[in-house]
Each structure stands twice: as structure tokens, then as C-alpha cells.
Amino acid sequence: MSLKIIGGEFRGRTLRAVKGFMTRPLLGQVREALFNILGDAVVDAEVWDLFAGTGASGLESLSRGAARVLFVEKSNQALGVLRANLEALGPRAKERSRVLRGDAWEPPPLTPDGEDEEVPPDVVFFDPPYQMVDEDPARAAWRAGRLADRLAPGGVVLFHFPDGTLDEDDFDGEVEVRTWGRSAVAFLRRGRG
Numbered sequence: 001m002s003l004k005i006i007g008g009e010f011r012g013r014t015l016r017a018v019k020g021f022m023t024r025p026l027l028g029q030v031r032e033a034l035f036n037i038l039g040d041a042v043v044d045a046e047v048w049d050l051f052a053g054t055g056a057s058g059l060e061s062l063s064r065g066a067a068r069v070l071f072v073e074k075s076n077q078a079l080g081v082l083r084a085n086l087e088a089l090g091p092r093a094k095e096r097s098r099v100l101r102g103d104a105w106e107p108p109p110l111t112p113d114g115e116d117e118e119v120p121p122d123v124v125f126f127d128p129p130y131q132m133v134d135e136d137p138a139r140a141a142w143r144a145g146r147l148a149d150r151l152a153p154g155g156v157v158l159f160h161f162p163d164g165t166l167d168e169d170d171f172d173g174e175v176e177v178r179t180w181g182r183s184a185v186a187f188l189r190r191g192r193g
Contacts, residue, residue, distance in 0.1 A: 003056055006032045008063030010093070015054055015085045018078045030180045031060060034158060037187075038123065042066050045122035046152065050104035055082040057125040062093050069097050070121075072104040104128070105143055120152040127160040134165060141170045144188055148173065151190040159186040 003015040006028060034057075035042065043065040049058030052071040061069050071086075073079050079101055086094055102108065105128070109118040124147050133140040144159040151157065163184040168175050176187045 003054060004028065005056075005060055005063045007035060007060070008065065010059070010063035010089050013063075013089065015056055015059065015088075016081045017054055018075070018081045030183050030185070031056065033178075033180060034185065035060060035064060038156070041156070042123060046070075046119055048072070048107060048121045048124040049127075050107060050124060050147075051127045051129065052082055052099075052104070052125075053078050053127070055085050057127070058097070059085060059089065059093070061123065061125075062089070062096055066123075067096065070107070071097065071099045072102055072107050073099075074101060074103065076101075107147075118150070120150055120155065122152050122155045124148075124151065124155070124157040125160070126157055130162045133161045137161075137165050138170065141166055141186075144186065145172050148188040148190055153190060155190050157186075157188040159188060160184070161186070 003017055005011055005013045005015065042061050044067045047058060047061040047066045047069045049055060049069060049071045052058055052073040055071050058069040058071050071082055073082060079099065083099060086097055086099070126144055126147055128140060140161065144157055148157045161184055163179045163182050166186065168177050171186060171188065174189050178185055
């Protein structure tokens with residue numbers, strides 16, 4: 001599978017992919033649609049790429065002007081590919097990134113050096129493996145909602161899951177679900193007030 005960065009500073013750069021079926025990056029057309037919907041919301045944003053895999057969503061965010069991106073991934077194989085993709089983009093991308101090996105269901109509180117309070121994300125890409133969502137869809141929706149509680153005002157969680165697994169009624173609060181083929185993405189937003 002060929003992955004490319006679609007827009008911004010690193011547009012056209014080819015990304016390495018993880019071998020096997022467990023890591024399933026967003027298809028280019030879906031990623032492009034999501035970034036068109038997000039528009040300038042990524043510029044100068046704090047972005048989390050959870051279940052990062054190849055890092056395609058977070059790297060696209062860096063290319064489009066994100067201030068910082070946190071990548072959280074558990075698989076050593078995926079982490080190796082992610083780090084190689086980040087390295088290929090160069091020092092500007094690396095200095096605006098943080099890669100953590102850990103549980104993307106429960107990302108740790110992130111604090112700037114010397115600070116006690118978490119820096120809330122503006123945009124969260126939440127892309128657990130389909131089989132994990134299928135095992136307990138209600139719990140996956142609840143976890144997405146918990147992430148939305150951690151957002152900065154006006155922020156959004158983009159929760160990617162297989163179409164037909166969940167719909168708007170499965171979530172609490174303001175949510176919109178859009179589908180592209182077999183992929184669905186729930187947009188969970190936090191109000192500005």
C-alpha cells in the first residue's frame with residue numbers, strides 16, 4: 001500500500017506502511033476529506049494521533065501546520081515505521097513531535113516542561129483497530145467521549161471505526177457521524193463555552 005502526505009509543507013512525501021493487517025491507515029481519500037472538513041483547525045493546534053500506526057494522520061497534521069503532535073502507539077513494529085516516517089520528514093517535523101509507546105485507550109496527561117497542568121489537545125485522531133471496536137462498541141464510544149472531555153474548547157475528536165458499528169445515538173453530547181465506503185468517522189466536539 002502506498003501512503004502519501006496529501007497537503008501542506010510535506011505534500012507528496014511517501015510514507016512507509018506497517019506490514020500485516022492489524023494496522024489500517026485511513027485511506028487517502030478519507031484522510032483528505034477529514035482535513036478538508038478540519039480546514040484551518042489544524043494550524044497551530046495541539047494534535048494527538050492515538051493508535052498512530054504509521055503516523056499518517058499526525059504527519060499530515062504536521063505538514064499542515066500543527067504546533068505539536070503526540071503519537072501514541074503500542075506495537076513495536078508500528079513504532080519503528082512511525083519513527084522512520086518522522087525521520088524522513090526531517091528535523092522540523094521531529095522537533096514538533098513526541099512519540100510514546102503506550103496505551104492509546106488511556107493516553108497519559110501531557111504537561112509542558114516544568115508545568116503541572118495538562119495541555120489539552122485541539123484535534124484528536126482516535127483510530128483503534130476495528131476488531132477492538134467490534135468487541136465492545138459501546139465501550140469504544142464511551143472512551144471516545146472521555147477523550148472529548150479532555151479537549152481544548154472548540155476541539156474535536158475524530159473517531160474512526162467500521163461503518164455500521166455505531167451511530168449518533170451511541171454517543172453522549174454533540175456528535176456527527178460521516179461515512180466513506182466501509183469507514184465511519186464520528187466527530188465529537190467540545191463547545192467553546
